[in-house]
Amino acid sequence: MSDSLYPTLARYFDNMTELAHAGCMSRQRLYDCLHGDKAFTRAEKKAISANIAVRIMDQKNIDYEELSKAVEAWKGKFDEIYKAKAS
Secondary structure, three states, X not given: OOOOOOHHHHHOOOXXXXXXXXXXXXXXXXXXXXXXXXXXOHHHHXXXXXXXXXXXXXXXXXXXXXXXXXXXXXXXXXXXXHOOXXX
């Protein structure tokens, strides 16, 4: 996942299958979105962001900055938070 448009998502998910399940999508659709062939839908972005927030809250030590980012992503700033910046 690190060679995708969304490399930071790899911090939260061990593999593409986990991320695909979080976004309620197939692995092929996820692959297409990660590599820019298709765009995540609003619902997929919300599902992934919510899953990240739950994973953060499930930790022994909650990183409130990361949790805040996940909430902002859920509110509509998914690409701004998780998409790689153009170099």
